[in-house]
Structure formats: structure tokens, C-alpha cells
Amino acid sequence: MFMLNGEQLKVDDFFDPSSKDFIHDPKPSLRKLLKEYPIGRFDAWGAWLVTGNRNIADCLLDRRLSTDFNLWEYAPPKKELSEMDSFETLMNNNLFFLNRTDHLRLRKLALPAFSPRIMDQMKVRFAKLVKERFDEIGEPEEFNFATEVAEIIPTQAIASLVGIPRDKFPIFDSLAYGVVRGINPMLSEDERKEATKGVKAGLDLLNELIEEKRSNPTDDFLSTLILAEEEGEKLSNWEMCALTGAVLAAGSDTAVDLHSYLIKALLSHPEQLEELKQDEELIQNAISETLRYESSGKTGLARYVSEDMELLGVEVKKGQMIQLITSTAGLDPNTYDDPDTFDIHRNHDKSISFGQGPHYCIGVTLVRSQTEVMLRELFNRFPNLSLTGDVQYDYDHHNARRMTELTVKTNI
Numbered sequence: 389m390f391m392l393n394g395e396q397l398k399v400d401d402f403f404d405p406s407s408k409d410f411i412h413d414p415k416p417s418l419r420k421l422l423k424e425y426p427i428g429r430f431d432a433w434g435a436w437l438v439t440g441n442r443n444i445a446d447c448l449l450d451r452r453l454s455t456d457f458n459l460w461e462y463a464p465p466k467k468e469l470s471e472m473d474s475f476e477t478l479m480n481n482n483l484f485f486l487n488r489t490d491h492l493r494l495r496k497l498a499l500p501a502f503s504p505r506i507m508d509q510m511k512v513r514f515a516k517l518v519k520e521r522f523d524e525i526g527e528p529e530e531f532n533f534a535t536e537v538a539e540i541i542p543t544q545a546i547a548s549l550v551g552i553p554r555d556k557f558p559i560f561d562s563l564a565y566g567v568v569r570g571i572n573p574m575l576s577e578d579e580r581k582e583a584t585k586g587v588k589a590g591l592d593l594l595n596e597l598i599e600e601k602r603s604n605p606t607d608d609f610l611s612t613l614i615l616a617e618e619e620g621e622k623l624s625n626w627e628m629c630a631l632t633g634a635v636l637a638a639g640s641d642t643a644v645d646l647h648s649y650l651i652k653a654l655l656s657h658p659e660q661l662e663e664l665k666q667d668e669e670l671i672q673n674a675i676s677e678t679l680r681y682e683s684s685g686k687t688g689l690a691r692y693v694s695e696d697m698e699l700l701g702v703e704v705k706k707g708q709m710i711q712l713i714t715s716t717a718g719l720d721p722n723t724y725d726d727p728d729t730f731d732i733h734r735n736h737d738k739s740i741s742f743g744q745g746p747h748y749c750i751g752v753t754l755v756r757s758q759t760e761v762m763l764r765e766l767f768n769r770f771p772n773l774s775l776t777g778d779v780q781y782d783y784d785h786h787n788a789r790r791m792t793e794l795t796v797k798t799n800i
């Protein structure tokens with residue numbers, strides 16, 4: 389059978405997700421990828437790129453494509469446990485790097501922490517956090533939504549889920565930064581060391597809390613993990629810390645961008661915002677639509693080939709990295725009619741914004757609930773909110789088209 393090779397499929401001449409053009413408007417190069425490259429070769433990352441809703445969904449279900457970073461041809465040699473630093477030990481227990489059996493076991497033990505009962509309690513806590521945040525913001529003429537709300541609420545929500553006391557949030561923030569930044573496979577050894585220097589203090593804090601909650605469990609994430617341990621299936625402290633790290637890594641950045649892009653999209657489509665205010669049932673659909681229309685990631689979901697195989701007409705080799713470019717999925721005309729239009733009434737049954745298969749997002753209810761609480765409070769306080777047009781991006785952000793400025797006018 390005729391196979392295409394890497395040279396024929398190179399995309400480096402037009403695809404550069406760290407460029408300013410891409411950060412301002414990624415759609416032209418994403419559309420080109422989608423149209424011409426179901427699979428492409430991106431030498432800048434030493435990876436294959438897969439595009440399109442269906443192709444990515446198929447890859448997410450393909451057992452030959454693993455999340456295990458240690459399979460990567462360029463992964464640093466795996467150290468002995470005794471030689472690993474805190475960050476490396478944490479990653480060694482990470483959901484993404486475990487074999488299938490351990491992954492399933494850990495996931496099963498973590499799921500009760502996201503049960504409907506706990507999510508209902510979380511909603512009450514989010515409401516309190518969000519109110520406090522907006523009280524602090526007060527009633528200014530305008531404010532920067534990106535830094536004053538989007539950057540703060542999601543990590544606080546996770547800290548609150550985990551059961552971190554308010555005065556320890558800054559230590560938890562450094563842990564969050566370390567795991568979110570350090571997990572990026574493209575970092576050099578030095579960059580990773582620098583990024584993860586706050587991890588040790590964060591882990592000390594978690595270990596202290598685990599010991600406290602062992603004698604006095606409540607209804608938070610760590611207590612649920614401890615109770616699961618007492619019900620026969622043992623979780624080590626490292627596994628509990630790694631689960632917390634996974635929740636932080638997967639749930640902070642994604643939610644920060646969702647907050648900013650949701651507000652930008654709604655304020656840019658005032659007629660749809662009016663509809664949403666009349667019918668708050670539309671909020672969840674507006675969240676799905678934002679994730680489709682404004683997927684904020686600069687990278688994709690990484691997978692590593694566990695055996696030589698054919699993928700979309702190309703021979704890929706064991707150890708190679710595949711990046712599933714999920715930001716192309718929402719623009720796929722084979723899945724969505726008129727994909728360039730923002731429409732909060734759209735059907736999202738085929739959405740893969742929260743993944744698919746064994747690694748499907750565990751925090752989907754949490755982030756949906758937290759975002760809804762924020763949105764209701766925002767428009768309760770500022771019903772006439774509008775954009776000023778001042779938008780700035782962080783061009784150096786490691787994995788997202790992160791806004792550093794999204795100034796909104798309160799019109800009160």
C-alpha cells in the first residue's frame with residue numbers, strides 16, 4: 389500500500405502555534421491543517437499531528453496510542469525511585485504515566501471525590517469564593533477580567549475542592565504552577581527544574597494535610613481519597629499527591645482560558661448574551677460552544693506510539709509522539725455545520741472538548757458548575773457589562789493562548 393512520509397507531510401512552513409499571528413487568530417492555520425493534513429509532520433515538536441474531530445476521537449480510543457510519556461523516543465531515561473526528585477516521583481505516580489490497570493484503579497478511587505453530592509457542596513463553596521472575589525473587585529468603571537477573575541477563581545476552586553485552607557492558597561499556587569508547567573514534554577531539563585521549584589513545598593503541605601485529615605476526615609477531595617483507602621483499597625501518600633497534581637495540571641489552565649474566552653465570546657455576541665440572560669438553561673451550552681469555537685490550547689493531547697502501526701495512511705513508529713490537535717476538532721465541517729459561527733444553540737453530542745475514552749475528563753462537572761456560578765454572579769453584579777476592546781495575550785505562555793488583558797466596562 390502507498391504510504392506518505394514525513395517529508396511530504398511537513399507543516400512547519402505554515403503552522404507555528406507560538407507565533408503572534410496564531411495567538412491572535414489561530415483559525416487560518418487550523419483550517420489549513422484540517423483541510424489538507426488529517427495527519428501532518430511537525431518537526432518543531434518532533435511529532436505527528438492528527439486533526440479533525442473523528443480522527444482525533446478514533447485516536448483517543450486506540451489502545452496502541454498511549455499516554456505514557458516514558459514510551460517517547462526522546463524521553464529521558466527513567467531513573468531509579470531513589471534517584472527521583474519530588475517532581476519526578478509525583479509524575480511517576482501520575483494518572484497519565486501509569487499502566488492501564490493502575491490507571492483504572494486510581495481513577496476509580498478518585499471518582500467519589502467528584503460525586504453529585506460533593507459537587508453540590510462544591511457549588512455552595514464556589515458561590516462563596518466568587519462572591520468574595522467580586523466584593524474585592526467592588527464597583528469600578530472597568531476591570532481586567534483576565535487577571536482579576538479568570539486567573540484566580542479556577543485554582544481557588546481546586547484548592548477548595550482539595551481542602552486547602554485559605555491562608556495556604558499561595559503555597560498551593562506554586563504547586564499548581566510546577567505541575568502545570570513541568571508536565572510539558574517539550575521543556576529542557578533546566579527549564580523543568582526552574583518550573584518545578586515550588587513543588588516540594590506544595591507536597592509538604594499536602595502531606596501535612598493528609599495526616600491531619602486521616603484523624604479528622606471531612607467531605608473534601610483528600611478526605612475522600614483517605615476514606616477510599618480505608619475501604620480496603622490502599623492509596624499511598626504519593627498516589628494521593630499525584631491525584632491532586634493531576635487535578636491541578638488538568639483543571640487549572642483549561643478553566644482559566646474557558647472563563648476568559650467565554651466572557652469574550654458572549655460580550656462579542658450581545659444578542660446571544662441577552663437570550664442567555666432570559667434563559668439560563670443556555671449557560672451550559674454556551675460553555676460547550678466556547679470550548680468548540682475558541683479552543684485555547686497551543687499544543688494538543690500527547691500520545692506515544694506503543695507499536696509500529698499505520699495511522700491515517702502513514703507508517704508511524706514505536707516511540708513517536710502524536711499530538712492530537714483538538715483545536716481543529718471544533719472547526720471540522722464534517723462534524724459542525726457552519727463551524728465559524730458562534731451559536732449557543734448548537735448541538736454538542738459529538739464534542740471531544742473533554743476527551744473521550746479511558747482518560748475522559750474527570751473534572752467536567754466541577755468546571756461546568758464553577759463557570760456557571762461565576763457567570764451568574766458576574767451578570768447579577770454587572771448586567772450591562774461590555775468589552776472595551778483592550779485585549780492582550782501572553783505570547784510566552786507555555787501551552788495556551790492566554791489572555792493577560794480582557795478589560796470590561798461595568799456601565800453601572
Ligand code: HEM
Binds near residue numbers: 634638646741747
Ligand atoms: C475547561 C476545562 C477543562 C477542559 C477543557 C478539560 C479537558 C480535558 C481533556 C480533553 C482531558 C483528556 C486528556 C487526554 O485524553 O489526554 C481531560 C482529562 C482530565 N481532566 Fe479535564 N478539563 C477541564 C477541567 C478539568 C478540571 C476542573 C479538573 C479537575 C478538577 C480536570 C481533571 C482532569 C483529570 C484528572 C484528567 C485525567 C483523567 C485520566 O487520565 O483518567 N479537568 N480533561
